[in-house]
Amino acid sequence: MLKLKIQDDGVAIVELNRPEVRNALNMALRQQLAITFDQLDHDTNVRCIVLTGGHDVFAAGADIQDFTTATTAEMYLRHTERYWQSIQTCSKPIIAAVNGYALGGGCELAMHADIIVAGKSAQLGQPEVKLGLMPGAGGTQRLLRAIGKFQTLLLLLTGKMISADEAKSMGLVSEVVEDDDTISHALKLARTIASYSPIAVQQIKEVTLLGQDLPLTGALALERKAFQILFDTQDQKEGVHAFLEKRKPHYRGE
Known part of the structure; x- marks a missing residue:
């Protein structure tokens, strides 16, 4: 089935x-x-x-x-x-x-x-x-x-x-x-x-879906906070370093 x-x-x-x-x-x-x-x-x-x-x-x-x-x-x-x-x-x-x-x-x-x-x-x-x-x-x-x-x-x-x-x-x-x-x-x-950071991917999905039913000001604040939170993840540092070092990033969802 x-x-x-x-x-x-x-x-x-x-x-x-x-x-x-x-x-x-x-x-x-x-x-x-x-x-x-x-x-x-x-x-x-x-x-x-x-x-x-x-x-x-x-x-x-x-x-x-x-x-x-x-x-x-x-x-x-x-x-x-x-x-x-x-x-x-x-x-x-x-x-x-x-x-x-x-x-x-x-x-x-x-x-x-x-x-x-x-x-x-x-x-x-x-x-x-x-x-x-x-x-x-x-x-x-x-x-x-x-x-x-x-x-x-x-x-x-x-x-x-x-x-x-x-x-x-x-x-x-x-x-x-x-x-x-x-x-x-x-x-x-x-x-x-x-292949991307699962934390970033899930935040994108969550903010997009929640934001569609919010007033624009509230939705933008939600987006901004999620964006800021990602800077405390190892995946974000890995992504930036991989870009600068011209290599493929290895995202672990941390």
Whole structure:
């Protein structure tokens, strides 16, 4: 249901593995994702995470069978927000490698990443309105912050799917590559990030995400303090000395 591989270069690969239902996100898979991301967040050997559904499909959405008889009370008592929490709060950078469909919960899962690499044939969207529903795992709010009010409501109210190139032009994905290169390109980016100081990388992620919901003055103060804190790390001294000595730095996360 979920494959995990931790490489020697500090990159972890998390692969959704329910091909028979196009990686539909049922409760068991969400629970596995939560456990896995919590584990990776606490693993000091992991510096960057690539999340993928494989070469054919990322995730076609939630498992619709879960919705056929569910009541309001049952949906509430599931507390599915807890399963997304460990991905949302993961301090390690997450790169989503998206091929094929990323729809509904699959699109929401991709938007939990920090960078999205999409294959040219990828299709993204939030089609919940076609089922008499709406996004329930951040689709309205993450889309709004990524692409703005007018594009968000166009997608949510029509349920339309968009191509990778359309998503790139809207600002929903970071890069578009050939389908065969999606995962390898994401891994290349992850290796680059993993080669840097994990303290600096995690501070960049934390400040960027926290700052987006703060007034500019407060966000700039947060950035300034994080910048100053990094001067007390061995990694910062190593980076500067390596630059001056024209050698490759060796970052230890200290």
